[in-house]
C-alpha cells in the first residue's frame with residue numbers, strides 16, 4: 640500500500656525553459672540508471688530477501704526513489720514549460736515532440752524506451768545487494784555527468800541533492816549486505 | 830478558485846517546513862533500518878515525528894489535505910484535495 644503525499648521531497652525551481660537540459664535530465668527518468676529503474680529494482684527485490692531488516696531497507700529506499708522519480712519528472716516538465724518549437728528543434732528534442740509533444744515518456748535522451756531488462760533480480764540476496772551497490776554508484780556517476788552539463792543553477796541544486804542521496808543509499812545497502820552475509824554465515828542446525 | 834500569489838507563497842513556505850522535517854525523519858528512518866538499537870536516533874526520530882505532525886496539521890488547516898485516502902481530514906467546506914496546485918505546478 641502506498642499513500643500519496645501532495646508535495647515534492649524538495650522544492651524544485653528552474654530558471655526558465657531549457658529543452659536541451661530537459662532532454663539530458665530525461666535519462667534519470669527513463670534511462671538505465673534512472674529513478675524508475677531504481678524504484679522498481681528495489682521494490683521488486685523485497686520479496687526474496689532473507690531478513691526483515693533487508694526488506695525494510697528495500698521498501699524504504701524503493702519508496703524514496705519513487706519520490707525522486709517525481710522530482711526528475713518535475714524538472715523535465717518545468718524545463719519544457721513555455722519552450723518554443725524553434726528551441727525544441729535546436730535542442731534536438733523534435734523527435735520526442737513529434738511523438739509525445741511535451742508529455743513525459745520513459746526513455747533516455749536518445750529516445751531509447753525504458754525496458755525491464757535494466758533491472759536485475761537473481762533471487763540470491765548477496766548478488767542482488769551487490770547489484771544495488773553498483774546501481775547507486777552508476778546513478779551517482781550519471782548525476783555528476785548531468786551536473787557537468789547543466790547550465791541552470793536551480794537545476795544543478797536539485798541534481799546535487801539527488802547525487803547525495805545515492806551516496807547515502809550506497810551506505811545503507813553496504814550495511815545491509817554485511818548484515819545479510821553475517822546472517823547467512825551463521826551455522827544452522829536442523 | 831486559483832490560489833493567489835500570497836496564498837501560494839504561504840503554501841510553499843509551509844511545505845518547506847514539512848519537507849525539512851520529513852527529510853530528517855526519512856534519513857533517521859533509513860539509519861534505523863540498519864541501526865535498530867541506536868537510542869539517540871530513536872529519540873530524535875520521535876521528536877521529529879511530533880514536529881512533523883504539527884506542521885502537517887497546520888498545513889491542513891490553512892491549505893487543505895496533504896495526504897489522500899483518509900490520512901488528512903477535509904477541514905474546508907469543499908474538496909480541496911483536487912483543487913490545490915499539484916507538486917510539479919507549484920510556482921515560487
Ligand SMILES: [Fe+2]
Nearest residue numbers: 677804805808
Ligand atoms: Fe538511490
